Amino acid sequence: MIKCLRFFILSIFFIFPLSLFANFDFNANCLNAYRSIFELKLGNARAYIATEKKQRPNNSIIPLLENYVDYFTILTSESKADFDKLKANKSARLDQISDDNDRNSPYYLYAQAEINLQWALIRGRFGEYFNAAMEIKKANGLLQDNAKKFPNFHLNMKGLGLINAVLGNLPDGTLKSTLSAFGIKGNLQNGLNMFEKLAENLPKSSYEPFYEEVVFYYAYVLTDVAHSASAYAKTMKYTERIADTSLLKSYLQSYVCIKNAHNDEAISILAKKPEGGTYQPFPYLDYLEGIAHLNKLDLNAASYFNRFLQTNKGVNYIKDANLHLGWILLLKGDKAGYTAYAAKAINNGYTYNEKDKQAKNEAAGPVPLVDLLKARLLYDGGYLTKALQALDDQKTTDFSTDKDKTEFNYRLGRIYDDLGKDDQALAAYQTTINQGKNLKYYFAANAALQMGKVYERRKNATKAKEAFNMAIAMKNHEYESSIENQAKAGLRRLN
Structure with missing residues (x-):
């Protein structure tokens, strides 16, 4: 040997x-x-x-x-x-x-x-x-x-x-x-x-x-x-x-x-x-573990985010970890607790990366609706059936703000898209665009991007280009550079 x-x-x-x-x-x-x-x-x-x-x-x-x-x-x-x-x-x-x-x-x-x-x-x-x-x-x-x-x-x-x-x-x-x-x-x-x-x-x-x-x-x-x-x-x-x-x-x-x-x-x-x-x-691995557990609505995810914040000596994901801790309290019905962590997401940490910039924006915005938050997290984890169930028996008119109406249709579109229900996804994406194209949120622009990808899969180059260009044309919203960049990449693939 x-x-x-x-x-x-x-x-x-x-x-x-x-x-x-x-x-x-x-x-x-x-x-x-x-x-x-x-x-x-x-x-x-x-x-x-x-x-x-x-x-x-x-x-x-x-x-x-x-x-x-x-x-x-x-x-x-x-x-x-x-x-x-x-x-x-x-x-x-x-x-x-x-x-x-x-x-x-x-x-x-x-x-x-x-x-x-x-x-x-x-x-x-x-x-x-x-x-x-x-x-x-x-x-x-x-x-x-x-x-x-x-x-x-x-x-x-x-x-x-x-x-x-x-x-x-x-x-x-x-x-x-x-x-x-x-x-x-x-x-x-x-x-x-x-x-x-x-x-x-x-x-x-x-x-x-x-x-x-x-x-x-x-x-x-x-x-x-x-x-x-x-x-x-x-x-x-x-x-x-x-x-x-x-x-x-x-x-x-x-x-x-x-x-x-x-x-x-x-x-x-x-x-x-x-x-x-x-x-x-x-420490970032603790943050990742917290994300994974919260994506399946396991509220014990808080222990991973807290460990990350305690051991982390870096500048990134501090705002985002605090926002996630706020979401956990919101899912428990503790709105005051959410507000306290939202304040930390605004005031603590830095904005070198997109995750922290977005966390700060969300923390400064309206308190998220629990059903929409559940659908978002479950979708991110790939639990599509459960994500759809979180939105069961609801329709656009059930929501009072343009932001929530837009997000509701956006969440439906993403879920239908990943379930392979293209026609329902396209309809939800179009409603998202119509509802949210003039808002500061990313929902409408990303809906246009995802719509382009659906048409690209369907080999409909004309419709795909139209959707990608629509995503590029929308300005002054969250994740603007990332969405625009992906849409431009889609156009390059088609050309």
Whole structure:
């Protein structure tokens, strides 16, 4: 057994491409550190990196691995303090790599591109869009040059795939306008194709250790960038071969399950996630677990949201967690309790992400009607029959405000849509549009977007384009950039 293990490790040294270049030596220490990073065992990764620094201080893989550790530290903590402290490390790491004399290695430009790209992704979470744009520009140029010098170096596609996908579906704003000024544009489908090729082929190649990282980014692109109907199936397929000891696997699978209405599966995955002191603290998983439990109207979800708020040191999801705690009290009949948590959703936390912006808007608005709230939560969990039952025996005229009338028809439309009742869905969507097109709420615009998708499925391109353009034409509502972006993507598919 020991001989076999030694042979396996020696084989990795001979076939793993990094080991071919003296100053980019992906040896056993580095391989163990990299694997630990992608299991979110960041303490273990730091220990392996420290050992490598003592043994081979000039190994240019070290600064890249250190940057991965910082990247996942900030990603899991969501802490602005961590971000402000760690971003100072970037320049020294790039200097260490660029001073390396092994410029004939495909990892020379690649490692610099990776560091720039990782910081660009993090900066975007904290509103530093101009700096993120500059780093994307730099990473894109480095990877393009590397692809010309080393056309058979597969890992170029990982960064280029991510840049293409994100830029190809980027909403209008500072980041997009800055990159456009540099002449940098993406293509979502090209990015998706690159990731699909890598996910399929890496396990059969000497680049196999990079597989988990590829799947991490591919799942993100499928779910949050492309809003792909295949996000769940592909994420579950490609994460299956990742070890169950990976906390990152639990995150990817539970996240895509919640986003795609596989709620019971998400609860099961999170209940079995690996735990212990070797893993990086990841409070967001408590937040996710709270979402999953509340989606099935399990009011014990409050314990998960409270744990998240107690352990979270980051800036995101504070408003949204408080709003969900308010909903729980509202479902219990405690309107005063809801009002208290709505105030927290308004006054506590930050608005770096869309979830928190929306939570603040909703908390500042009218108290939600319990039946509509139940239908919303059950729909999000994929409990379609129960969601429809929550709206049984009700009609538009039963509601007193335009907001509630619009939401009622919107909820019906989404439920009918997912039940495959297209004609009823289209009728409900049209009523939503008629009722709510001049309101600040997202219901009418998203109804137009979903209507376009129904007609697209039916191969009625004319009606689909009409609906997508209607969604784009509606302005000054919630989720405007996201809905408009998805509608534009629909038009591109049809063209």
